[in-house]
Amino acid sequence: MWSLRSWRRAAGTRLSRGRGGQIPAEVGAPAFWPASAGGGIRILAVAIVAVLCATAIAAQESAPSYYRDVWPVIQMRCQGCHQPAQLGGELNLTSFDGLAAGGMSGPAFVAGKPDESRMLQMLRGEIEPAMPMRAEPLAEAEIAAISDWIAAGAADDTPEEMRLGVATGPIVYHQPPVITAVAYSADGEWLAVSGNREVLLHRRSKIGSGDSLVARFSSVSERIQGLAFLRNGRLIATGGTPARFGEIQIWDVEDRKLRVSNMLCHDTLFGLAVSPDERRLAIGCADHTVRIHQATSGRELLRMNHHENWVLGVVFGGDGRRIVSVGRDRAAKLIDASSGAFIENVNLLRGELAAIVRNPRIEAVVIGGEDRVPYYYRMDRTRKMLIADDSTLVREFERQDGEIFALAVDPRGDRLAVGGAAATVPIYDLETGERTATASGHAAGIYTMAFDPTGAELATAGFDGRLRLYRAGDGELLQEFVPVPLEGELRGETTAGGAP
Numbered sequence: 491m492w493s494l495r496s497w498r499r500a501a502g503t504r505l506s507r508g509r510g511g512q513i514p515a516e517v518g519a520p521a522f523w524p525a526s527a528g529g530g531i532r533i534l535a536v537a538i539v540a541v542l543c544a545t546a547i548a549a550q551e552s553a554p555s556y557y558r559d560v561w562p563v564i565q566m567r568c569q570g571c572h573q574p575a576q577l578g579g580e581l582n583l584t585s586f587d588g589l590a591a592g593g594m595s596g597p598a599f600v601a602g603k604p605d606e607s608r609m610l611q612m613l614r615g616e617i618e619p620a621m622p623m624r625a626e627p628l629a630e631a632e633i634a635a636i637s638d639w640i641a642a643g644a645a646d647d648t649p650e651e652m653r654l655g656v657a658t659g660p661i662v663y664h665q666p667p668v669i670t671a672v673a674y675s676a677d678g679e680w681l682a683v684s685g686n687r688e689v690l691l692h693r694r695s696k697i698g699s700g701d702s703l704v705a706r707f708s709s710v711s712e713r714i715q716g717l718a719f720l721r722n723g724r725l726i727a728t729g730g731t732p733a734r735f736g737e738i739q740i741w742d743v744e745d746r747k748l749r750v751s752n753m754l755c756h757d758t759l760f761g762l763a764v765s766p767d768e769r770r771l772a773i774g775c776a777d778h779t780v781r782i783h784q785a786t787s788g789r790e791l792l793r794m795n796h797h798e799n800w801v802l803g804v805v806f807g808g809d810g811r812r813i814v815s816v817g818r819d820r821a822a823k824l825i826d827a828s829s830g831a832f833i834e835n836v837n838l839l840r841g842e843l844a845a846i847v848r849n850p851r852i853e854a855v856v857i858g859g860e861d862r863v864p865y866y867y868r869m870d871r872t873r874k875m876l877i878a879d880d881s882t883l884v885r886e887f888e889r890q891d892g893e894i895f896a897l898a899v900d901p902r903g904d905r906l907a908v909g910g911a912a913a914t915v916p917i918y919d920l921e922t923g924e925r926t927a928t929a930s931g932h933a934a935g936i937y938t939m940a941f942d943p944t945g946a947e948l949a950t951a952g953f954d955g956r957l958r959l960y961r962a963g964d965g966e967l968l969q970e971f972v973p974v975p976l977e978g979e980l981r982g983e984t985t986a987g988g989a990p
């Protein structure tokens with residue numbers, strides 16, 4: 491029933507938690523995504539709007555609810571700075587229990603007494619620093635809803651199945667997780683891999699020895715869809731929780747600390763790109779926007795609204811002045827990255843697009859998606875655009891055995907790897923279009939790939955939860971491993987209560 495594609499979006503389902511033990515092994519994320527992603531999503535969108543309207547009406551009529559009125563606001567506006575990896579005021583706002591426990595100054599609220607509740611005083615700016623810190627205050631209606639909820643007794647009505655919160659202990663895996671993002675550091679020393687609600691940091695030279703895993707960066711986001719190391723020692727992770735929030739995380743690799751968590755957009759973020767000078771990040775959102783953020787602070791610089799559907803991939807041009815974004819509206823859009831102005835569609839519309847990479851040497855991109863063909867386009871036109879003009883198309887590569895989900899080009903711009911619903915990854919000579927190698931071994935779809943900084947090695951991963959490292963020249967498999975500790979391998983370590 492579940493297509494690989496819906497799995498890709500629902501990655502992070504086989505999740506369970508270390509402590510507590512009552513969390514079911516299969517959790518709810520897939521419920522948001524219908525099996526067929528196409529028309530289904532549109533119907534779903536209508537359904538979501540209907541539900542939102544219905545809840546808004548119900549909210550006026552029924553008693554205040556933590557889960558309905560307060561929690562969505564906290565998730566979006568507060569938990570970035572109040573989560574285990576970054577505990578502002580020693581207050582953890584990733585679950586009701588954390589809110590109830592209070593912070594370093596004591597309780598965050600006094601049930602029945604909104605005016606005596608620190609949280610409300612801070613939201614109203616009566617106590618410094620005002621919350622959310624260094625950001626727009628909450629809307630009047632949001633503050634009123636929180637006040638009403640405290641006045642009514644501050645009960646926790648979170649449904650049992652939604653009590654996921656954030657890991658309070660290490661995440662325990664019973665099966666390899668679906669992998670949606672992988673990245674090498676510029677010196678080739680580190681390999682970052684997405685897990686469930688965390689990023690795993692492996693030392694490349696130790697892979698194969700069994701103790702390559704050196705750190706686990708746990709997060710509030712269920713899924714990590716984008717990873718990138720910066721030369722300044724930061725690791726960017728983008729993702730989110732479906733139908734809730736998107737998140738940009740900025741980690742310090744050396745001291746393993748979360749420096750920034752910025753919540754934006756009401757859905758998972760896709761397609762992370764870093765500008766050539768590493769000062770800006772571009773991301774695609776399910777709300778059809780492309781956003782540019784500062785790479786140091788995570789602050790938003792620009793928001794563009796040229797797509798008509800989810801944006802799944804973004805790249806910067808060589809000088810950082812332009813970006814090309816692709817998405818489910820089938821368009822590859824060339825956009826001015828400083829003004830946000832739309833320049834033109836690079837491609838002729840065919841199927842939905844899921845991936846894009848740029849040739850690092852020239853202003854040209856490869857795009858791919860639903861119709862299984864990688865298309866190689868120049869970003870600049872040599873003549874005026876005509877109707878149904880495809881004159882910027884340099885080449886079509888071989889049609890693949892399945893939809894394309896991921897593309898990678900090595901740092902020299904020599905090789906192109908194509909991954910997707912097919913279990914094998916063909917590697918092509920980017921300029922001639924000739925297939926030079928085939929990387930095989932995966933049992934199912936591939937969602938993420940990266941070349942190492944030398945271009946000699948290709949990392950691939952996806953549905954089967956195993957990371958594979960290949961020699962890019964001939965496709966020989968060098969290493970294959972599950973990048974997370976599986977339960978059973980954990981003996982000797984504390985799993986505090988264990989999983990069910």
Ligand code: HEC
Nearest residue numbers: 567568571578579581593594595596598608609621622623
């Ligand atoms: C940009 C980061 C940031 C955001 C966003 C943020 N906080 Fe805070 N919060 C902090 C920091 C840092 C402190 C500690 C401040 C201090 O006492 O100096 C704090 C303190 C608090 C405290 C007092 C904790 C204690 O016991 O001292 C409460 C209550 C609080 N925040 C609630 C919220 C709520 C509610 C939101 C969302 C509406 C929010 N915060 C959003 C950073 C943030």
